[in-house]
Amino acid sequence: MRRGVIHAVTSALVMAIAGTSIARADGTKFEITPFVGQMAGGEFEDTTTGGDRDVENDLDYGLFFNVNAGSPDRQYEMFYAQQGTSVEGAVPIDIDIQYLHVGGIVNFTDVQPVVPFFGITIGATKFSPDATGLDDETKFSVSVGGGLKYKFTDHFGLRLDLRAFVSMLDTDGGFLCASTPAGAGCAITASSDTFVQYHGSLGFIAAF
Template identity: 55%
Template structure:
């Protein structure tokens, strides 16, 4: 007799569902951009013209969207639910416009299915950003990071998975005073997977079964967040 924990009916995602997820993420992204711009308007005159700060610490919160796996039994899609994410960015200035960057992101979410799978997704990356030269009041930038993604299913017996990943994106910083400011950041998070390989497998014999399968060579998520900069 089959263990019902491993069974789920075929529920392939429709194009309408995918479009709805993208639209919802777009709305959230627009809200964060508008919030950052509105907060920036009254503080332009407060941006100092002195020397730049050497270090920046930015705690942030935002929305994480995207991510898809496959059911190993019936090939049905198992989407990762869009959810809140939070994290921390630590910057070290190489000069006024270039920063080395350490970033940590965590999302607590759920993988869809007849029996949903709770899961934490964590990113730990190193990289850097390059800002638009001479920008002062609102400072646009682009960035690239590389590191690792850790998938941690919240079910006993399932093994965690750690994979190579990288991110590309951009955003803007809005200085309020010399030592404080706001940061809006949006990026694509790309994790490298082995196509059609089983993951989240039961580590204790004799079951030896796996919960889901990688759908392609990459696991793609998008994140938009708003953070508070403390610089020194």
């Protein structure tokens, strides 16, 4: 009799554990997070005067896409961000700065209901000047950052994201250059080997 009770209890526990595993497997595995934020920082050097030309702080927008990497604690991440801004100077240069990155984040899910996270990504930065004859530039970049997630339902929430972007530049040559029949020239040049920007955004999480 006792053996039968033990067997029944053991079976119930196994079924409960299996049920929990199935419930977790059927939980959300993807997150899509459109966001809007502010991008700050970044500077170049004027090819004529040698003075600094700062990139104006401006709004940016984009999208995070996350996939669980075995558990909700770890996620693969891909994101795109775009900032429409200008390079300050006597003759400002309108420019779009775009980031396309992949990487991963760690969610500290033992802290609820607001979940901190930390992540690192790598990818490319594209500089696209809005000026006739100037060429686009694409450079390797990395980002390091973190933030907070708050889920008000299983499928919807908010994401606060703070991060730094570091793009690798070449100080030996010009930047945003043009080649015309009248000759070649560069509007600006890199002021250092790195171009650093800081980003803060608020996004709306849709989880599936």
